[in-house]
Amino acid sequence: xxxxxxxxxxxxxxxxxxxxxxxxxxxxxxxxxxxxxxxxxxxxxxxxxxxxxxxxxxxxxxxxxxxxxxxxxxxxxxxxxxxxxxxxxxxxxxxxxxxxxxxxxxxxxxxxxxxxxxxxxxxxxxxxxxxxxxxxxxxxxxxxxxxxxxxxxxxxxxx
Amino acid sequence: xxxxxxxxxxxxxxxxxxxxxxxxxxxxxxxxxxxxxxxxxxxxxxxxxxxxxxxxxxxxxxxxxxxxxxxxxxxxxxxxxxxxxxxxxxxxxxxxxxxxxxxxxxxxxxxxxxxxxxxxxxxxxxxxxxxxxxxxxxxxxxxxxxxxxxxxxxxxxxxxxxxx
Numbered sequence: 001x002x003x004x005x006x007x008x009x010x011x012x013x014x015x016x017x018x019x020x021x022x023x024x025x026x027x028x029x030x031x032x033x034x035x036x037x038x039x040x041x042x043x044x045x046x047x048x049x050x051x052x053x054x055x056x057x058x059x060x061x062x063x064x065x066x067x068x069x070x071x072x073x074x075x076x077x078x079x080x081x082x083x084x085x086x087x088x089x090x091x092x093x094x095x096x097x098x099x100x101x102x103x104x105x106x107x108x109x110x111x112x113x114x115x116x117x118x119x120x121x122x123x124x125x126x127x128x129x130x131x132x133x134x135x136x137x138x139x140x141x142x143x144x145x146x147x148x149x150x151x152x153x154x155x156x157x158x159x
Numbered sequence: 160x161x162x163x164x165x166x167x168x169x170x171x172x173x174x175x176x177x178x179x180x181x182x183x184x185x186x187x188x189x190x191x192x193x194x195x196x197x198x199x200x201x202x203x204x205x206x207x208x209x210x211x212x213x214x215x216x217x218x219x220x221x222x223x224x225x226x227x228x229x230x231x232x233x234x235x236x237x238x239x240x241x242x243x244x245x246x247x248x249x250x251x252x253x254x255x256x257x258x259x260x261x262x263x264x265x266x267x268x269x270x271x272x273x274x275x276x277x278x279x280x281x282x283x284x285x286x287x288x289x290x291x292x293x294x295x296x297x298x299x300x301x302x303x304x305x306x307x308x309x310x311x312x313x314x315x316x317x318x319x320x321x322x323x
Contacts, residue, residue: 089221096225108225112232120243127221129245141242141249148239 002029003037004052007047011037018055023099027053047090054080054103080112085126086159088114119156120149126158227251231261262315 001013002025006083020026024042038049055078081088088107095103115123133141142149230238230252236262242249251257311319 048313054282092225093221096222104228108228109232111229116233116237116242118237120240123241127244129248131244132246133243133249134203137246138243145239147242148236154240 002034004048005037006043006048007040007041008045010045010048012045012048012052014052014055015059018052018059021058021100021102023101025098040094040097043094044090047087047094049079049101050083050087050091051094051098051100055100058102077106081106085114102103114159117153117155119154122156122158223251227260231257231264241283 002016002019004012004019004025005015006012016029020029023092026032028038043051056082058073058139083091088111092104095107107146115126118126123129226248230241230248233241238252242252309321312322313319
């Protein structure tokens with residue numbers, strides 16, 4: 001078992017087979033640096049619980065293909081990313097820090113799916129981006145490709 | 160040249176100000192091309208005091224790598240629209256490195272592979288936009304002009320059409 005500690009000082013025990021899906025922790029274990037608790041200063045306990053849930057479910061990912069449990073895993077993944085926007089970002093940052101490739105793929109794809117049909121205003125709000133384009137610059141971009149700004153599917157809601 | 164690239168989350172949004180001198184050491188170089196880091200820098204004053212960050216507030220700035228990862232999964236239509244999000248997004252989406260990344264992802268995505276065909280009164284020709292070719296279930300017709308056209312060639316997701 002490997003012990004992980006979140007930035008709010010909560011400890012979690014995870015099976016080594018699960019936790020080595022994180023390249024970062026795998027390297028630490030291989031280098032003999034994981035003998036005691038591994039502190040994760042960038043991850044809070046709420047996010048770490050989500051990440052561990054994913055790691056535990058995907059522990060036998062290689063076997064899933066053989067035993068026909070792929071659909072089960074797919075269903076789990078769909079449910080897993082069914083979380084709030086801010087929560088998803090926390091998981092993406094954690095997956096990036098821990099270097100968990102599959103989790104990163106899953107969550108970035110979910111983020112992309114959510115952004116796909118959003119309006120410019122909605123994207124700015126969702127990502128807390130300040131707009132520095134002048135009205136003229138903005139109009140120029142719109143004039144370049146007006147078809148990208150029109151359509152019934154464009155969604156102005158923030159969620 | 161100073162840019163304002165602010166990305167973050169959390170209830171409290173903060174601006175981090177710094178001059179182009181400060182940001183220069185945060186510029187990534189990929190394939191010899193300079194890419195801007197997606198966060199910070201405003202066009203306001205660049206005093207050291209303004210760079211102070213309140214460490215207690217929860218505020219996450221996405222690294223450029225993650226922004227690129229997410230954007231490279233979006234269709235061209237969304238990307239064209241999102242050029243309006245900020246100067247950084249506009250620069251990123253227009254960047255050659257990003258274009259290549261986007262193309263590579265599309266090439267490896269079975270769902271995005273399409274067979275481009277032109278069917279006009281005298282003949283029929285088709286080109287693969289990428290390989291391997293697979294059967295496409297959802298045919299999408301080109302919203303082309305009413306004239307007849309033919310496909311001259313396809314390369315890297317681009318098609319050259321001639322109208323007559």
